[in-house]
Amino acid sequence: MHLTSVSVFIDPSRCSACGACIRVCPSEILSLENSTAHAAPDTNSARCLQCGHCMAACPESAITIPDLDPNQHNFSTFALDHAWLPPGKGLPTRDLARLICSRRSCRNYKPIPVEKEKLADLIKLAVFAPSGTNSQAWTFTCLSSRSEVLALGQSIKTFFERLNKQAKNFLLRKSLALVGAKTLDHYYTNYYESVQTAMEQMEKENRDRLFHGAPALILIGSSPGATCPREDALLAAGNILLAAHTMGLGTCLIGYAVAAMAEDRSIQKKLGIPESETIHAAVALGYPDETFERITGRKQPTIRFR
Ligand SMILES: Cc1cc2nc3c(=O)[nH]c(=O)nc-3n(C[C@H](O)[C@H](O)[C@H](O)COP(=O)(O)O)c2cc1C
Structure with missing residues (x-):
């Protein structure tokens, strides 16, 4: 050797x-x-x-x-065919395309927990995503009970209550904008009202407008040393979204949770996530309590062939 x-x-x-x-x-x-x-x-x-x-x-x-680690491709909820799949062989594009086109963000979940084995298998699939300079500096924090998801939701709601109070203050946001700090003013124009409504619905109607009643959540972060941590996290999330669909699970990325955790680092501390890590994606997941009848279209993107 x-x-x-x-x-x-x-x-x-x-x-x-x-x-x-x-x-x-x-x-x-x-x-x-x-x-x-x-x-x-x-x-x-x-x-x-x-x-x-x-x-x-x-x-x-x-x-x-x-x-x-060869165990990274030994799954407990299904048996993998370990033979490498050559391009253009074995998996018809139409089958993968049907999966891609059928995945939708889920915002109604059954109150059933997601098996930890499924969450573990999803994470194993997540790390087969590419990562900048193969850093693989992902971290995954799983909340596998509804009560944990709710507790995180409460911390995030507290963050947005504080933020909305600041944003409502005309003098504060305009004086910040005058010195070039336009973020609060931008937040007020674009998000204040919908966040305020969502928080009122959470309080008065006991509706979970943040995590949509999801019984599980995977937070995808990075440890120090990653060259493209955000891109890596979202690529890993992409694997999770598609694989979850095949396992009968619905998913939804929750950008509001990521934004709150970026601004208020005490939220991740409460979850036992080290300060050195940064959360880039939050994937809510659970068994869907909604069905769809068809695949719909998308907006026309800008495409150029030169
Ligand atoms: C980065 C990112 C953040 C998102 N944040 C939220 C969110 O906080 N809440 C939510 O309900 N959906 C969120 N979504 C889901 C989008 O609204 C959804 O992907 C979009 O409407 C397209 O629908 P589809 O996922 O069903 O194809 C987010 C999606 C992305 C990519």
Whole structure:
């Protein structure tokens, strides 16, 4: 076995020197030496991303990367076919397209808890999303009971009550705008009224206008070191939204929760989330108490072919 400082193990007795690993390595740290693939130690200009491309491409199974946990693709709520799916084979586009077009944000949930095994499997699928420089610096905080979701909702409501009180203050928001801080004025124009209405409905009608009655929530954050933490989190969220649909679950991203947690860091502290982490996405989920009859259209996007 050949151990390099980049934690890529290449077994020379298995390596056939075919070069498949060299072709796919994004960091170009692999080369052939004495008829065996060899991984160069990290330098400032070329660093192993531990992306696993070399391991995935090797026809002789000569490469292992111990940091890649094979359990990440062992699921407890379904059996995965572990064979790699080549582009254009096995999964008809129309089936995936039906899933993509059928997923809708869910805002009515049955009061049934979501099994922890399903939440765990969703997170395993989330981390198969791409991440900038393969940082994989995701953190996932699961609230798996309605009472936990409600408690978070209360903290967020308290934040918005404070914010609305400030935004209602004409002098405060206009004087802030005069010195270039226009956020409060912008919030007042665009969100104040709908947030005020939602909070009144929460209080007077006991309606959960924030999490829509969801019995579970996954907060997706980043730990320090991620190069593109927000993008990574939303890509991971995308996997969760689609996979949840196949598991019979409805989902809804809750941007209001993310905004509140960004402004009031004490909210995440209450959940035991370290200060060094930042929350980028909140996915409410549960068994849907709503059905749809058809796939609808989308607005026309701006598309350019040059
Ligand atoms: C970043 C982001 C934040 C969102 N925040 C909320 C939210 O706070 N509350 C809510 O009910 N829906 C929220 N949504 C859901 C959108 O309203 C929804 O995706 C959009 O209306 C399209 O509908 P669809 O998801 O059913 O396709 C959010 C979506 C995104 C992408």
